[in-house]
Amino acid sequence: MPDRPEHRPVLAGNAVLQGPGIRLEPLPEGHLLHVMGAIDDEGLAGHLSAVGLEASTIRSAGYRQWFIAGDDALPSSRIAALSSALQGSAFVSDQSHGRVRIGLSGPQAAELLAKGTAVDLHPSAFSEGRSTVTLFGHITLQLTRIGADSFELTALRSFAEALYEELEALAVSLGAAPEL
Structure with a gap:
C-alpha cells in the first residue's frame, strides 16, 4: 500500500460538451501558483521568463496577488526556482493540487455564465486578459476571459465536480452534447 493516495484528476471522467455556440471542457490540471507580494505584472512576467515559465499565464487575484496558470505539471525544483527569483519581493504558494480549471468557449459562453454570476461580461467591462x-x-x-468568446474558470478542487455538473446542465440547455 502506498504512503500517499495516487493523484487522480478530478474531472478526468467528464465529457467535453460541444454545441453550435458553446464548448465546455475540463482543462489539464497542470500548475497553478499563487504569488503574493510587492511586484507588478511586468516584473512578475520577467521572473517567469527567467525561470522558463514564459508559457504560463498571469492572472490578477486581488491586490498584489496573482495566479500563474499553465497546462504542464511543474516539478518542485521549478517552483523553488521561481520562489528564489522572487525572494525579497514576493512569495509563491503552489495551489496546483487544490484547484481545478474548466474551459468555456463559443459565442454563447457569456450567456451561459450570465445564468450563474453577476459579473458584467460585456467585452468593454470584462476585456480579454481580465x-x-x-x-x-x-x-x-476565479473567472478569466482568455479570448473574445473564451473563459477559464478555476474552482477549489472539492467544488469542481459540482460546478462542472451545473455547467453541463446549462450547456445542454444551449444545445451542447457530449463530443464524440
Missing part, C-alpha cells in the same frame, strides 16, 4: 474572483451560484471561482 480576471476576477466571483460566485457562480454558490461556488466561489
